[in-house]
Each structure stands twice: as structure tokens, then as C-alpha cells.
Amino acid sequence: MPHLLILGMGYTAGLLAARLRGEGWRVTGVRRAAGPETLAFDDDEAVRAAIAGASHILSSVPPEGEGDPVLERYGAAIAAAPALWTGYLSSTGVYGDTGGAWVDEASPVGIGRRTARAQADLQWGALRADMRRFRLPGIYGPGRSALDRVREGRAHRIALPGQVFSRVHVDDIVSGMIASFDGPAGIYNLADDLPCGQNRVIETACDLLGLPWPRLQTMDEAQLSPMARGFYAENRRVANGRAKRLLGWSPRYPTYAQGLRACL
Secondary structure (H helix, E strand, C coil), X not given: CCEEEEECCCHHHHHHHHHHHHCCCEXXXXXXXXXXXXXXXCCHHHHHHHHHHCCEEEECCCCXXXXXXXXXXXXXXXXXXXXXXXXXXXXXXXXXXXCCCEECCCCCCCCCCCHHHHHHHHHHHHHCCCEEEEEECEEEECCECHHHHHHCCCCCEECCCCCCECEEEHHHHHHHHHHHCCCCCEEEECCCCCCECHHHHHHHHHHHHCCCCCCEXXXXXXXXXXXXXXXXXXXXXXXXXXXXXXXXXXXXXXXXHHHHHHHC
């Protein structure tokens, strides 16, 4: 029986775990606190035993401060593990702001605001020859999409003409990771086929819910959080051709409109 060890059982990794368990896999998660089928991150003996016994190992834990907690504590054990497959969930934020230009896996990294994320990405890539790094744009899916922000009155339309982002439905991340089990190691951008402005996504969500569009505002008028302001500080389009060519992957939801309808 294949055994997947997931360090960091968040939204995306949790859905991967659910799907693989449904297909007969054994899946062990690692979180801050122990629970059913979940180990505590600080339980060194149990985590190291799971690393040594897993056929597949995935980390979805982002950096904390200037370092990656998984690499700092368990990097050497993962490097030496007999696993057949290893993976890391990274971010397309490593590419920084490109002024709306396209990026692919060969584009420079570490030039944006997420320098710690870029450094962790590079460190994971150097850890093992079989490492798969998945660089992800804005993730959405059931319970975590523009539909939810509109319903809760948290959606904004920001006056930034020409601002473009990429995004991906969580189910397409899961299918991309599974496709990589039999594919070559390396870096993969998992994004949909239609980068666009965030306003179009909010407008479509409103239309699907039969609600009016929020009024157009500046970032100051919208009183955005520092995290949200950081989101709007970058402008890029993410190419997904490598995953299509090498993994035979294609997004089930190639545009935000199809993805939002599925969430609805």
C-alpha cells in the first residue's frame, strides 16, 4: 500500500489526503497538534519514523520568518529517506512583480517581496533529485472563493487598470500532484488558462449569486490589510505549459468562471 506523509495538513493538502485515502492509500498528516491519523510536528521520534517509512512525502508548510521549519527540523531525514516521490507546495509569488508579463518555470525567482518563500523553494529543490516543486498562484475552491467573500460582504473592486493575476482551483492542484507521481521531477506551475484582473472574478461571483457589484474603490478607500495590499503589489501571468507537456495534466477548471460555477 502506498503511504503518503504530509507535513502541513492545510486546505490543499487535506483535500489531497481525502482523495488518496478514498483510493486506498495510507495517509499520515503532521500538524502542530496530534489527532486522528495526524502526528504532532514536535514529536520527533514519530515524525522521523513516518519519514523513513513513507513512499511519498509532501511538505505544504510555508516559511516562518526567514526559515523553513520543516527543512530546519527534518530536512536531513527527508534527504536520506527511501521515499519514491517527494514534493513541496511553493508559490508563484517567488517570481515577484513582472508588470503583467508571463512567467514560466525558467523565470528568475527571489526578486519580489517573498524572499523567504523563494529561498525555501530553492532549498527544497536542492534537497533531493526527485523533488517536485509546485508553484501555485491564488488558490480557491469550495468554502474559499470569491463567492464566499461576496456573501460575507468582504469583496472589493479595486481601481487598478491592467492589474492581472493567475489562480487555480484546488481540485486542479490535487490532480496535478497526482499526475506527477508518475512524471519527472522538477518545477511545475499549476495555474488555470486565463489570467485576469481580480475585478472580473468578483463581478462574476456577484452575477452568479444575483448580487450587485461592489463599487469601484482605491486601495486606500477599501482599507485593505497589509496582506491584501501585498497581493495587489504584484502583477503577472503564470504559464502552465510545462505541467501539460510533462505530466499530461490539464485543469478541469481552465477559467475562473467554470471554477466558480463548480463551487456554487
